Amino acid sequence: MTVPSATVPSAVLPSLFVKLTPGRSVRDPQTGAPLPSDGSARIVPNIAFWRRRLRDGDVMVVATAATAAASASSPVVTAQ
Secondary structure, rough: OOOOOHHOOOOOEEEEEEEEEOOOOOOOOOOEEOOOOOOOEEEEOOHHHHHHHHHOOOOEEEEEEHHHHHHHOOOOOOOO
8 A cells, every 4th residue: 555645744744655766766865775676674763854855756665663563453354
């Protein structure tokens, strides 16, 4: 599930769950290492650097870190 960057409130969320947009390359400002190009997502702090990457289309929000943690801890129920 991809969330449009316009729906991500900057002052509310302490971190974001993002993945690299295909065809783009972004380095993590803390480590200097490029984000993985295999489509895996990671949790990053909600700071101006990452919000600029969202605005420019270099990364996309997959879910918020809180949503990702909540969905990982909640059981999956399937209809039968």
